[in-house]
Amino acid sequence: MDFGYTQDQEELRQEVRAFIDGNVSQGLLDEMEGGEEGGRGPEYRELVQKVADKGWIGISWPKEYGGQSGSRIDQYIVEEEFMRRGIAVGGAGSGAPAILAAGTEEQKEYFIPGMIRGEIIFALGFTEPQAGADLAGLQCRAVRDGDDFVVNGQKMYTSAAHYASHIYMMCRTDPDAPRHRGISIFLIPMDTPGITVRPLWTIQSDPPAPMGTTYGMVRTNETFFENVRIPASCMLGEENGGWYVGAMGLNLDRVGASRYLISVRRDEDIVNWVKENDFAGNSPADNPAVRDKLAELWTEAQVCRLMTMRSMSLVNRGDTFTYEGSAEKVWAPEHGVKTTEAISQILGPYAQLLRGSEEAIEDGLYAHNLMGSFQSGINHGSVQIMRDQMARRGLGMPRG
Template sequence: MDFGWSKEQEALRQEVRTFIAENVTEEIVHEMGESTTSPTNPYPAQRGRGPKAKALFKKIDEKGWLGIAWPKEFGGAAKDRITQYLVEEEFTRVGISVGGGGSGAPAIMVAGTEEMKKFYIPKLIKGEISLAQGFTEPSGGADLASLQCRAVEDGDFFVINGQKIFTSGAHNSTHIYLMCRTDPDAPKHRGISILIFPMDTPGITVRPLWTIQNDPPAPPGTTYGQNRTNETFFEDVRVPKSSLLGEKNMGWYVGAMGLNLDRVGASRYLGSVRRDEDIVNWAKDNAFSDYDIKDNEAIREKVAELWTEAQVCRLMTLRSMSIVEHGGDFTYEGSAEKVWAPEHVVRSTEAIVQMMGPYAQLLSSSPNTVEGGLYAHNLLGAFQSGINHGSTQIMRDQGARRGLGMPRG
């Protein structure tokens, strides 16, 4: 068995690399970063993409590289997931997502009506629509099923009242993918539904929650460098019943499936191993030290250990993709990756900061920092990667139950 890439795959990778080198400028990457009203950020808050990013995505689309593994009828190129992986891997390295719009898109694909799929999927793939994820509430994200945000039926509408927290991107997304309670009397997992609707629906208020990356600001290229998430409030928000994704009161299962599928893929994997590539490149170039670290045995061993871990990460991703591609039973694998990858990124980011010496620990506000504080901010980001999108503790629990068949803790 040959685990390497075929000639065609390598040629495609090269083509994508050349395209990126010719078209992805630093200006575009900046524009695509957080667009917020933060005093430290020069880009004004807006919904959807800015003009430079729109032009870039048009070019990527012309190449046929958006939503590669999605069906043609929904705007994709109907290719295999490995091809998608290759293209995604290259774009993720420069901070650009060509995947297909987070956990909402796979959930719509599986549970949505034909009308919903035709409306949302092509627009999500092309980035004309973006979904904020409204799951977590102040009462606790780990115990998601205890959520209280209510949606009550009123004729042809649902009327929503409640609050969400950590709604990342709610300030610049066009739509929200909201988990809310539609039957308060049912057992907690069975009274939940998912609604998708525009963010400019009357009655929605979005308030910023600044993260540890905001002040001083994380430099562009920081892994998990988002400087803002949000609190989102719903006051008598009326949405048509056609906003319901899947069956009423079955939203728990639809949402969990979407989250699980979104945990697979090159972008999540690469987010976790980009720093290993940094370490190796840095060690090869001897970029930041006045002694030859290539000859330092402790560093060589550490780099090799981390690189091996990174390859485990990559193989776990490829395995998950293969299971999904072949219609296999995908249960605990996404959760297992969501434990391994964030814990690995903490280990590798800590190691790189140690190897580079004390200046690498300085944040962007310091005049003496290394690469604008990138490595220190990466370390801050690494810790939050074990919390967002499901904490490592909860992922371990899912692995134990779904993978090992252990009873609920």
């Protein structure tokens, strides 16, 4: 087995790096950090258009919908290089895998090219005030009325809702069916009358986390639906079959660079820091305890890398992908917590000062990373629920 990249893939990586050096300006980074539109202002949109023109968004998506029908590894390489600079451009986390797997021809032709052009951005509307880890308890209702559905209810933590063009949401369509079987998914334009978005400011908002922080989002939202009338054609997949489409989509959306980098970037940060800095002539890089700890964390990060590669290999081959994404979703955030805690111990109290404090190290990056690492164990499916999925789908154990 060869764990390396091919010559072509290495060349693609160099090309992407050179493109980023030539096209990511300080103005863009400032816009992304402070932007009202979740960092997706005019400069960001211009960048996405250029990346799309290179054919780098959704490389693995089918040609007939604007993709390249290319390799998932190539797509990963592009995502990884951009994410290392703190910039997300298409690919994983977009909702595309679910639409490609369960959408009608019309939905694929409309949504996938729109996502590639950066014109369609989805907010994820799954969680509700009483349905987070226990998602199947969701109560937001969609009631059929002729050729339409009428949606009423509330969603929580709809992170991108203040700038998204659409929301990809789960609603209860049959309250009398067993919990998992009465749910459908809808793709709803955010400008539909009756939708209200209110901000929820996160722990990273005051002071705002620096770019590149683990889970540094300063804002998420709660979104309210009041008699929102939508055509039945907004439904993704079969009526009352939404649970399975949603689970499959979430699982596939976990595959990619972001999960792997949550942990690996933090290891790289601390290794680079101890190599380049010292405390009054004492370099932490010379301390055996520090060296030992960093070697341990680095080794664990490589396990995360292998898990990501395995997931991509399965997806690339079209093999069944069930519990593997959940395993990654446990390993990477928990490793992130371990790493950020270790950094805090190695660098001492100054690493706990937030951005804006005169004595903060790296403008508070490490303190914000520590807070963000705990969030990443909860969002997109908490680690406890992921463990349960691994037990059931991976080990064949009964539902707990």
